Amino acid sequence: xxxxxWRFLAxxxxxxxxxxxxxxxxxxxxxxISKSALRPENILMVYVPIVGVRAFGIFxxxxxxxxxxAGHDAVLRVLADQRVKLYRxxxxxxxxxxxxxxxxxxxxxxxxxxxxxxxxxxxTVFPAVTALVMYGAAMIAFGSVDLGFAVWMGLYMLFLxxxxxxxxxxxxxxxxxxxxxxxxxxxxxxxxxxLGLGDWLASGRAAEFVQQQEEAEEQVDAVRRxxxxxxxxxxxxxxxxxxxxxxxxxxxxxNAASIGQLPAVMIAAFVLVLFPLTETLLPVGDAVEHxxxxxxxxxxxxxxxxxxxxxxxxxxxxxxxxxxxxxxVKNGNVMAGQPSExxxxxxxxxxxxxxxxxPPKLRADIEINHVSYRYASDDTYAVQDxxxxxxxxxxxxxxxxxxxxxxxxxxxxxxx
Numbered sequence: 568x569x570x571x572x573w574r575f576l577a578x579x580x581x582x583x584x585x586x587x588x589x590x591x592x593x594x595x596x597x598x599x600i601s602k603s604a605l606r607p608e609n610i611l612m613v614y615v616p617i618v619g620v621r622a623f624g625i626f627x628x629x630x631x632x633x634x635x636x637a638g639h640d641a642v643l644r645v646l647a648d649q650r651v652k653l654y655r656x657x658x659x660x661x662x663x664x665x666x667x668x669x670x671x672x673x674x675x676x677x678x679x680x681x682x683x684x685x686x687x688x689x690x691t692v693f694p695a696v697t698a699l700v701m702y703g704a705a706m707i708a709f710g711s712v713d714l715g716f717a718v719w720m721g722l723y724m725l726f727l728x729x730x731x732x733x734x735x736x737x738x739x740x741x742x743x744x745x746x747x748x749x750x751x752x753x754x755x756x757x758x759x760x761x762l763g764l765g766d767w768l769a770s771g772r773a774a775e776f777v778q779q780q781e782e783a784e785e786q787v788d789a790v791r792r793x794x795x796x797x798x799x800x801x802x803x804x805x806x807x808x809x810x811x812x813x814x815x816x817x818x819x820x821x822n823a824a825s826i827g828q829l830p831a832v833m834i835a836a837f838v839l840v841l842f843p844l845t846e847t848l849l850p851v852g853d854a855v856e857h858x859x860x861x862x863x864x865x866x867x868x869x870x871x872x873x874x875x876x877x878x879x880x881x882x883x884x885x886x887x888x889x890x891x892x893x894x895x896v897k898n899g900n901v902m903a904g905q906p907s908e909x910x911x912x913x914x915x916x917x918x919x920x921x922x923x924x925x926p927p928k929l930r931a932d933i934e935i936n937h938v939s940y941r942y943a944s945d946d947t948y949a950v951q952d953x954x955x956x957x958x959x960x961x962x963x964x965x966x967x968x969x970x971x972x973x974x975x976x977x978x979x980x981x982x983x
């Protein structure tokens with residue numbers, strides 16, 4: 568935000584100008600309709616409002632277009648920087664990243680979490696700031712006409728811009744977090760399932776994988792249905808408040824016109840102003856509701872920035888037996904990183920021998936003890952009293968004639 572602050576401020580200013588033009592368009596239109604109904608003595612009495620309607624209508628579209636163009640330009644610049652940063656974080660970890668993360672998790676961060684940054688600005692930051700600016704401008708404008716009227720309008724708008732979004736955020740927080748986690752889990756499971764499709768087919772569990780995927784998708788759909796139901800109730804409450812605002816403004820403007828405080832032609836103008844004004848305030852509720860998803864995405868990205876990276880050690884090997892050593896090669900030398908908590912870019916890694924140790928909690932050893940199995944009670948044992956210990960990183964070839972029990976042993980290791 569500091570790097571692109573002027574672009575962001577320009578986007579907010581353009582969005583405010585577009586919202587202000589929409590308000591002035593409806594205000595001038597209401598005045599023009601009322602003035603024309605009174606059969607003005609001279610065409611010049613309505614000529615200026617006609618020009619104003621045309622001007623505000625054109626400038627509203629122009630400001631909105633430029634605001635969208637500038638907003639996407641600024642956000643895409645941010646995303647480009649974030650993608651480069653993420654690549655520089657992941658590239659030095661390429662060989663040992665899968666020891667602590669699944670492939671689907673990494674692809675999910677690249678495809679979903681970074682893209683979520685776009686919604687933070689376009690759907691939350693820019694609309695919320697624009698709504699607050701318009702709220703302040705409306706309070707000043709209403710206060711210049713009638714202070715008591717401004718207080719009532721301020722309370723109505725405060726409910727739309729603060730109270731209702733806070734209630735909505737409290738209600739949907741757990742649902743949004745769960746939806747984000749379930750979507751990430753679905754993405755990871757599907758990605759790893761496709762990459763390991765051969766293993767699923769070889770083990771005869773393809774139907775089980777499809778069933779698990781469908782059950783997980785049904786759970787996600789259930790959360791989405793709950794969110795849609797709440798959104799409908801939230802929108803109903805917001806529209807009821809807007810209806811109360813319209814009734815209140817109509818009664819106030821009619822009373823003010825009856826006592827000579829306000830010209831009668833301004834009644835429609837003040838009422839119509841509410842619609843573009845509330846249209847600017849309503850997106851705040853939807854913007855705030857997505858905060859849990861943004862936070863979840865940012866937490867996932869922070870996990871890739873090196874804060875939870877594996878400890879790096881200098882040395883020739885794993886002398887104490889607490890973990891496996893993994894190494895990479897650069898310019899003919901064995902490489903894996905550098906002895907610090909932060910991971911450098913590939914160009915910053917010096918040409919020297921460095922080793923990486925995997926902590927015991929991240930090891931994935933395979934071990935079976937005294938396993939026997941036969942397909943029927945009167946058959947001979949296909950596998951009898953077999954023990955096996957296969958540490959992570961080691962390879963073991965099991966050879967034998969056809970029917971010797973190789974496939975049976977593999978299925979036993981897989982849990983069948």
